Amino acid sequence: MRKLSSTNYYNQTFLEEKCPLNELIHLLSKRWLTEVLFSIEEGNNRFSSLKDDLEHISDNILADRLKLLEQYKLIVRNDTIREIPTRVEYALTPTGERLSEMLDGLCKFSEHEMKLGE
Incomplete structure:
Protein backbone atom coordinates (compact mmCIF):
# COMPACT_ATOMS: atom_id res chain seq x y z
CA MET A 1 0.00 0.00 0.00
CA ARG A 2 1.28 3.43 -0.92
CA LYS A 3 1.65 6.19 1.62
CA LEU A 4 -1.04 8.71 0.59
CA SER A 5 1.14 11.75 1.28
CA SER A 6 4.19 10.54 -0.64
CA THR A 7 5.55 12.04 -3.83
CA ASN A 8 5.33 8.61 -5.43
CA TYR A 9 1.59 8.49 -4.68
CA TYR A 10 1.02 11.94 -6.17
CA ASN A 11 3.05 11.09 -9.27
CA GLN A 12 1.22 7.80 -9.82
CA THR A 13 -2.16 9.50 -9.32
CA PHE A 14 -1.21 12.16 -11.85
CA LEU A 15 -0.17 9.53 -14.40
CA GLU A 16 -3.33 7.48 -13.86
CA GLU A 17 -5.52 10.58 -14.31
CA LYS A 18 -3.59 11.63 -17.41
CA CYS A 19 -4.14 8.30 -19.17
CA PRO A 20 -6.03 5.22 -17.93
CA LEU A 21 -3.38 3.03 -19.55
CA ASN A 22 -1.00 4.08 -16.77
CA GLU A 23 -3.34 2.57 -14.17
CA LEU A 24 -3.51 -0.66 -16.16
CA ILE A 25 0.28 -0.81 -16.52
CA HIS A 26 0.66 -0.20 -12.78
CA LEU A 27 -1.80 -3.03 -12.06
CA LEU A 28 -0.16 -5.44 -14.52
CA SER A 29 3.29 -4.69 -13.12
CA LYS A 30 2.38 -6.41 -9.86
CA ARG A 31 4.31 -9.65 -9.57
Whole structure:
Protein backbone atom coordinates (compact mmCIF):
# COMPACT_ATOMS: atom_id res chain seq x y z
CA MET A 1 0.00 0.00 0.00
CA ARG A 2 1.28 3.43 -0.92
CA LYS A 3 1.65 6.19 1.62
CA LEU A 4 -1.04 8.71 0.59
CA SER A 5 1.14 11.75 1.28
CA SER A 6 4.19 10.54 -0.64
CA THR A 7 5.55 12.04 -3.83
CA ASN A 8 5.33 8.61 -5.43
CA TYR A 9 1.59 8.49 -4.68
CA TYR A 10 1.02 11.94 -6.17
CA ASN A 11 3.05 11.09 -9.27
CA GLN A 12 1.22 7.80 -9.82
CA THR A 13 -2.16 9.50 -9.32
CA PHE A 14 -1.21 12.16 -11.85
CA LEU A 15 -0.17 9.53 -14.40
CA GLU A 16 -3.33 7.48 -13.86
CA GLU A 17 -5.52 10.58 -14.31
CA LYS A 18 -3.59 11.63 -17.41
CA CYS A 19 -4.14 8.30 -19.17
CA PRO A 20 -6.03 5.22 -17.93
CA LEU A 21 -3.38 3.03 -19.55
CA ASN A 22 -1.00 4.08 -16.77
CA GLU A 23 -3.34 2.57 -14.17
CA LEU A 24 -3.51 -0.66 -16.16
CA ILE A 25 0.28 -0.81 -16.52
CA HIS A 26 0.66 -0.20 -12.78
CA LEU A 27 -1.80 -3.03 -12.06
CA LEU A 28 -0.16 -5.44 -14.52
CA SER A 29 3.29 -4.69 -13.12
CA LYS A 30 2.38 -6.41 -9.86
CA ARG A 31 4.31 -9.65 -9.57
CA TRP A 32 2.28 -12.77 -10.44
CA LEU A 33 -0.84 -10.86 -11.57
CA THR A 34 -0.64 -11.76 -15.26
CA GLU A 35 0.32 -15.35 -14.46
CA VAL A 36 -2.74 -15.71 -12.22
CA LEU A 37 -4.91 -14.26 -15.00
CA PHE A 38 -3.44 -16.64 -17.59
CA SER A 39 -3.77 -19.61 -15.24
CA ILE A 40 -7.47 -18.93 -14.73
CA GLU A 41 -7.86 -18.60 -18.50
CA GLU A 42 -6.27 -22.06 -18.87
CA GLY A 43 -8.96 -23.54 -16.62
CA ASN A 44 -7.36 -23.43 -13.20
CA ASN A 45 -10.41 -22.05 -11.45
CA ARG A 46 -9.84 -23.03 -7.82
CA PHE A 47 -7.31 -21.69 -5.33
CA SER A 48 -5.63 -25.09 -4.99
CA SER A 49 -5.30 -25.62 -8.74
CA LEU A 50 -3.87 -22.11 -9.13
CA LYS A 51 -1.36 -22.91 -6.36
CA ASP A 52 -0.39 -26.12 -8.14
CA ASP A 53 0.03 -24.35 -11.48
CA LEU A 54 2.00 -21.44 -9.99
CA GLU A 55 4.08 -23.52 -7.60
CA HIS A 56 6.28 -20.68 -6.29
CA ILE A 57 3.50 -18.21 -5.44
CA SER A 58 2.69 -17.73 -1.76
CA ASP A 59 -0.85 -18.11 -0.43
CA ASN A 60 -0.93 -14.44 0.61
CA ILE A 61 0.16 -13.15 -2.78
CA LEU A 62 -2.27 -15.44 -4.62
CA ALA A 63 -5.14 -14.29 -2.41
CA ASP A 64 -4.14 -10.64 -2.94
CA ARG A 65 -3.89 -11.01 -6.71
CA LEU A 66 -7.28 -12.73 -6.88
CA LYS A 67 -8.80 -9.85 -4.90
CA LEU A 68 -7.22 -7.30 -7.23
CA LEU A 69 -8.42 -9.10 -10.35
CA GLU A 70 -11.90 -9.26 -8.85
CA GLN A 71 -11.79 -5.59 -7.79
CA TYR A 72 -10.96 -4.56 -11.37
CA LYS A 73 -13.73 -6.85 -12.66
CA LEU A 74 -11.33 -9.04 -14.61
CA ILE A 75 -12.48 -12.19 -12.82
CA VAL A 76 -15.59 -13.26 -10.94
CA ARG A 77 -15.60 -15.29 -7.75
CA ASN A 78 -18.29 -17.94 -7.50
CA ASP A 79 -18.78 -19.25 -3.98
CA THR A 80 -22.37 -20.37 -4.40
CA ILE A 81 -21.41 -23.99 -4.87
CA ARG A 82 -23.12 -25.72 -1.94
CA GLU A 83 -20.44 -27.93 -0.46
CA ILE A 84 -18.81 -28.24 2.89
CA PRO A 85 -16.28 -26.76 2.99
CA THR A 86 -17.51 -24.07 0.62
CA ARG A 87 -16.04 -24.44 -2.85
CA VAL A 88 -14.92 -21.24 -4.54
CA GLU A 89 -14.26 -21.02 -8.26
CA TYR A 90 -12.89 -18.17 -10.35
CA ALA A 91 -13.62 -17.32 -13.97
CA LEU A 92 -12.62 -14.57 -16.36
CA THR A 93 -15.17 -11.89 -17.11
CA PRO A 94 -15.60 -10.77 -20.72
CA THR A 95 -13.29 -7.86 -19.86
CA GLY A 96 -10.74 -10.28 -18.42
CA GLU A 97 -10.95 -12.40 -21.58
CA ARG A 98 -10.29 -9.36 -23.79
CA LEU A 99 -7.36 -8.28 -21.63
CA SER A 100 -5.94 -11.79 -21.67
CA GLU A 101 -6.09 -11.86 -25.48
CA MET A 102 -4.25 -8.53 -25.68
CA LEU A 103 -1.65 -9.68 -23.17
CA ASP A 104 -1.14 -12.88 -25.15
CA GLY A 105 -0.40 -10.70 -28.20
CA LEU A 106 2.09 -8.67 -26.17
CA CYS A 107 3.76 -11.89 -24.97
CA LYS A 108 4.13 -13.05 -28.56
CA PHE A 109 5.44 -9.64 -29.59
CA SER A 110 8.05 -9.61 -26.83
CA GLU A 111 9.05 -13.20 -27.58
CA HIS A 112 9.64 -12.52 -31.28
CA GLU A 113 10.56 -8.85 -31.46
CA MET A 114 12.32 -7.99 -28.22
CA LYS A 115 15.80 -9.45 -28.39
CA LEU A 116 17.04 -7.89 -25.15
CA GLY A 117 20.52 -8.88 -24.15
CA GLU A 118 21.43 -10.41 -27.50
